Amino acid sequence: MSNTKYILGSFAxxxxxxxxxxxxxxxxxxxxxxxxxxxxxxxxAKLGVRPSxxxxxxxxxxxxxxxxxxxxxxxxxxxxxxxxxxxxxxxPLPNFVPITFEVTILLCALGMVATFFYRNHLFPGRAPRVMxxxxxxxxxxxxxDARENxxxxxxxxxxxxxxxxxxxxxxxxxxxxx
Amino acid sequence: MGTHSHHHDxxxxxxxxxxxxxxxxxxxxxxxxxxxxxxxxxxxxxxxxERTYANLLLMGYYFTCVCAAGAFFVALHIVTQSAWCAGxxxxxxxxxxxxxIASVLLLVIVGLGLYTHNLYHHWHAEGLTDPNSPxxxxxxxxxxxxxxxxxxxxxxIIFMGSYSIFAFILAKLSYKEDLDGGLNSYKKxxxxxxxxxxxxxxxxxxxxxxxxxxxxxxxxxxMFGWYNFAALWVSGLxxxxxILVFLKKAGYMVWVNENHLHDLGKLIFGFSIFWTYVxxxxxxxxxxxxxxxxxxYFYKRWEPEYKPxxxxxxxINFVAPLLLLMDRDVKxxxxxMLFVCILLxxxxxxxxxxxxxPGTVETHRGFGLIxxxxxxxxxxxxxxxxxxxxxKHALVPKNHPFLDxxxxxxx
Numbered sequence: 001m002s003n004t005k006y007i008l009g010s011f012a013x014x015x016x017x018x019x020x021x022x023x024x025x026x027x028x029x030x031x032x033x034x035x036x037x038x039x040x041x042x043x044x045a046k047l048g049v050r051p052s053x054x055x056x057x058x059x060x061x062x063x064x065x066x067x068x069x070x071x072x073x074x075x076x077x078x079x080x081x082x083x084x085x086x087x088x089x090x091x092p093l094p095n096f097v098p099i100t101f102e103v104t105i106l107l108c109a110l111g112m113v114a115t116f117f118y119r120n121h122l123f124p125g126r127a128p129r130v131m132x133x134x135x136x137x138x139x140x141x142x143x144x145d146a147r148e149n150x151x152x153x154x155x156x157x158x159x160x161x162x163x164x165x166x167x168x169x170x171x172x173x174x175x176x177x178x
Numbered sequence: 179m180g181t182h183s184h185h186h187d188x189x190x191x192x193x194x195x196x197x198x199x200x201x202x203x204x205x206x207x208x209x210x211x212x213x214x215x216x217x218x219x220x221x222x223x224x225x226x227x228e229r230t231y232a233n234l235l236l237m238g239y240y241f242t243c244v245c246a247a248g249a250f251f252v253a254l255h256i257v258t259q260s261a262w263c264a265g266x267x268x269x270x271x272x273x274x275x276x277x278x279i280a281s282v283l284l285l286v287i288v289g290l291g292l293y294t295h296n297l298y299h300h301w302h303a304e305g306l307t308d309p310n311s312p313x314x315x316x317x318x319x320x321x322x323x324x325x326x327x328x329x330x331x332x333x334x335i336i337f338m339g340s341y342s343i344f345a346f347i348l349a350k351l352s353y354k355e356d357l358d359g360g361l362n363s364y365k366k367x368x369x370x371x372x373x374x375x376x377x378x379x380x381x382x383x384x385x386x387x388x389x390x391x392x393x394x395x396x397x398x399x400x401m402f403g404w405y406n407f408a409a410l411w412v413s414g415l416x417x418x419x420x421i422l423v424f425l426k427k428a429g430y431m432v433w434v435n436e437n438h439l440h441d442l443g444k445l446i447f448g449f450s451i452f453w454t455y456v457x458x459x460x461x462x463x464x465x466x467x468x469x470x471x472x473x474x475y476f477y478k479r480w481e482p483e484y485k486p487x488x489x490x491x492x493x494i495n496f497v498a499p500l501l502l503l504m505d506r507d508v509k510x511x512x513x514x515m516l517f518v519c520i521l522l523x524x525x526x527x528x529x530x531x532x533x534x535x536p537g538t539v540e541t542h543r544g545f546g547l548i549x550x551x552x553x554x555x556x557x558x559x560x561x562x563x564x565x566x567x568x569x570k571h572a573l574v575p576k577n578h579p580f581l582d583x584x585x586x587x588x589x
Contacts, residue, residue, distance in 0.1 A: 042586065042588050044588075051506075085466075086466060086467065086468050094458075094461070094465055094466070095466055097458065097462065098462075
């Protein structure tokens, strides 16, 4: 038992998994994380997952895009080579809107994807970090840190009571490297 | 999603009781409106009569657009098989089912305005298309194949008639679903909605060209139809949200929570940006290319009597929702959403005002008893008809196939 790092309760039904979370929490057993093949409504609130900070990254990349787009236009259209187009001022702000907007959206979208990949370690050539491969297919997994919660027999019985079809004692965190 | 084990104890047969303050306020508003409109129409001054017609067109069009947005909401969410909105569907359905009344009213206003020469006199007047007449207008004569009285009226009847029939049947199918259960009503509404969206999508631009853009018949913009659609959709969403918050505050619709409100807020936010996008696309191209036949439209709106209102329009309908609705928490609170929605409804009144007034009363613009009275009258009529319709059926389509998913909606 002593080498066990994580205990994984594997459920075939999302309702039973949600029930399992309730039972574990009622017994003060802290849950490391849950893995499901599809989004489960209400699970973030139940687990106390903090809201994603991705929007902050999105805002920063968007603001960078606004500055980049506007600077490009200002340099080319108003500073380096001002041109008289249709008698308009050489700094025609309404015309700058579409391109500034497009560059904002472009950098915002690319930046969000890059941030997401960086945060989730999804680099080319990197093996994905998965704690239970069937969580990507048809199983709903509750992962419990075995060192933080010592009463493994209680965890085992609670998971099975809730309807877990399988309880695993993993000595490695990620199985996908094997 | 999969969490079906939660047992709810909502009363899905609950019905709204339309009585008390809501009923009195709507009736008083109707009486006030009728008085103001009668005062305007019976005036001995021609310009006051014309101003009243312009206001009737503004509010008649606004009223029809908001009800049509109800029908569009229903059809769109059926075709996309959206689940989140199942619990609030009765509100757009009530708006959709009074679209026939709104359409008849607008048809009467447009018809009377046309025949009394108080509206559309720009293209409907003696000798405009007769080459031998001193009034001959080559541009109007060139548009005569499309822009003529029988064609105009037939299009109005066909467009609004078809929207009304679709809207009425869509609402009726859902009311029938309450009694019969099963998937028959849903399957029928799916087909009907798909057809409706195609018809609506292709004809609303032409409908707005006829009803509003032809007030200044020399000028044209292909963006105008989508610009009007954006205004229609945002104001419709705001009306749905206001009714929802009103019902929640009165203790109804307990199954609707901040997640549903959040989704409405996101739609209002997104389509306010879309409205700006279309408004700006129309404006920027005309401003940059600087062709006199196109700039005349904005030239009129940059005269001193319209210019402040022209810019206020952008502040209310773009800057305000952009700043106020960006934050997640704002979209999840009833009071902030109520405030933004009332602001946007006022904003789109101003939007239509800027579209209609320079082409009708031109420099004799006003804001007084006639404007406030007409707006109040139509507000009262809309409130009375929609709330009355809501009180006739249960507040939720209890046999809707996605209702359970809507109850567990979480974002």
